[in-house]
Each structure stands twice: as structure tokens, then as C-alpha cells.
Amino acid sequence: MATSKMASCIFCKIIQGEIPCFKLFESDKTLAFLDINPLSKGHALVIPKFHGEKLTDIPDDYLTDILPIAKKLVVATGAKEYNILQNNGRGAHQEVGHVHFHMIPKPNEQEGLGIGWPQQKTDMDKLKAYFEEIKSKV
């Protein structure tokens, strides 16, 4: 198995079969299972079989496996509206320090993901300067 295991990581333990999960799908690089405290019926997690805390810690070949599997979960649950969410860092609402993608069905206003969207006013000069700066680093 291609797992880089961290002894204290709950998701590494799930990958290793040391603690149980409601496994939905597995490939050599990825595992998908139901979230134990769902925001809605069908809320599931897709995780790389590689321990890394944030997106930038995960090799690209693990990441490319993930979205097609999230797509399978959407189809399997029959979700018509849904969010794909991946949190990085405590301040960004990450509780488990092993990269995971949420697939969260949004069946109605009450269930599923609720989000704030604090849009800021656009200063076009600042936006253009930032665009030039970041474009040169991509």
C-alpha cells in the first residue's frame, strides 16, 4: 500500500484498517468513506493514502485520483446540489490534519454546508498589481 503512515493520525489508522469506517470506494491511492458526523445524508470524505496535512503536502498523482472519486460519490448518492470542500489549517476550519475532500449533499436550506461569503469591495489598481505579482509565481 502506498500509504505514508503517521502513528497518531486517525485517517492513517482508517487507511490501515486499524479503526473502522463505512468504506464506499478504494483505489491504490485513495479511500472514500462516510463522514461520521454528517452535515447531510450522504456526506462523505475522500482522502489520499498519503499522509499530509495540507493540499500542498500531497503529491500530484494522489490529487489527480481524488476528484473522479468524489464524482462517483455524487452519482451514487444522487445528490443534485452539493459542495466539494477541502479545508487547510485550523483557522480555515480543518480539524483532522490529514488532507480530505468533503462531498456534502445540499438537499435544502437547513442541511448540508452553510457558508459565509464576505465579499470585499474591488480596488482595481490593487487587484491588477496583485494579479501581476502572483501570475509571475504560478
Ligand code: AMP
Ligand atoms: P475538517 O473540519 O475539514 O477537518 O473535517 C473533518 C471531518 O472528519 C469532520 O466532518 C468529521 O465528522 C470527520 N471525521 C472525524 N473522524 C472521523 C471518523 N473516524 N470517521 C469518519 N469521519 C470522521
